[in-house]
Amino acid sequence: MNTRIAFLGLGTMGLPMARRLLAAGYPLTGWNRSPERAAALAARVASTPAEAARDAEIVVTMLADPAAVLSVVAELDLRPGSTLIEMSTIGPEALREVAALLPRGVTLIDAPVMGSADKAAAGELTLLVGGPAEPVLPVLEVFGKVVRTGLTGTGAALKLVLINATVTGVAAIAEALTLAEAFGLPAELVREALAGSALGGLVARAFATGAHYPIRLAAKDSRLAAEAAELPLASLVAQRLAECPAAEEDLGQIVRQLRAR
Structure with missing residues (x-):
């Protein structure tokens, strides 16, 4: 030590x-x-x-x-x-x-x-x-x-792969809830159904408490991923996150912010 x-x-x-x-x-x-x-x-x-x-x-x-x-x-x-x-x-x-x-x-x-x-x-x-x-x-x-x-650099690369999938996935949860709302489905019913599906981990992250990964950093990470390869979804998510007004809130808050737009 x-x-x-x-x-x-x-x-x-x-x-x-x-x-x-x-x-x-x-x-x-x-x-x-x-x-x-x-x-x-x-x-x-x-x-x-x-x-x-x-x-x-x-x-x-x-x-x-x-x-x-x-x-x-x-x-x-x-x-x-x-x-x-x-x-x-x-x-x-x-x-x-x-x-x-x-x-x-x-x-x-x-x-x-x-x-x-x-x-x-x-x-x-x-x-x-x-x-x-x-x-x-x-x-x-x-x-x-x-x-x-x-080798040196592979950790940095894998981080972008994982975090881009996470950020894009949480944005997809926000859109799923927006679609459910358009159909008039109860939010709790949809959330429980999503949690029991293959998207369960993303639902848990979207509604996590105690986590703090600011939206501005999520936007930066999505941008870095989009700059490294042709990733239309990452580019769109990065743009949407950059437009969110509460940039210091946790990533999970994009569920509320994107649905409010």
């Missing part, structure tokens, strides 16, 4: 994840672009990403989008022998740009997560881990279940 860790990004997901590392006994320095979020971490807080990472053996980035990750990594002066664990949802193309910024001798692991803030706090995330992660597995396992995906 003597491994020094810098955790960059103390937002909705990053803060509970950093707290789990502290609870596990790791010496940790945090940084966040908004200082008021960093103040909630009962640990040393740096004023810049470079300061946080200066003496770290492992640096974790958990940031909003590719631009934020690239901006932060560009500020770092990582030592040979250190490891950067990139846990944001940025896709494999942006991860390659991150790799190009790293000095020789720095190991890059991609480990984006499936699960929302409630799972992060409980240590029940699923980590999609690409790259030579064996030396840092004890750190990763603090967050939840580790799924090894292959």
Whole structure:
């Protein structure tokens, strides 16, 4: 537990994840672009990403989008022998740009997560881990279940596949309820029928409580997926989500928001 860790990004997901590392006994320095979020971490807080990472053996980035990750990594002066664990949802193309910024001798692991803030706090995330992660597995396992995906970049790719299917699926639940309403069917009857079908998992996510995956991030993730391949549904969903007025609400709220339009 003597491994020094810098955790960059103390937002909705990053803060509970950093707290789990502290609870596990790791010496940790945090940084966040908004200082008021960093103040909630009962640990040393740096004023810049470079300061946080200066003496770290492992640096974790958990940031909003590719631009934020690239901006932060560009500020770092990582030592040979250190490891950067990139846990944001940025896709494999942006991860390659991150790799190009790293000095020789720095190991890059991609480990984006499936699960929302409630799972992060409980240590029940699923980590999609690409790259030579064996030396840092004890750190990763603090967050939840580790799924090894292959070479560096495969975790970032699989995350986009899974999250795009989830976001598109929750949007489909919203449309199913809109259609049911047009037919005059009781909402509870339709919800129970959907829950008992092959769509049960998506229904559970659409009506989950305690989860917080902001609609603005869901829109960003759908956009990243649509930019990687020809995905008409992802493109349409990304556009619809970007137009939702309550961008900070959880993804499940699109059931209400899309039905209201």
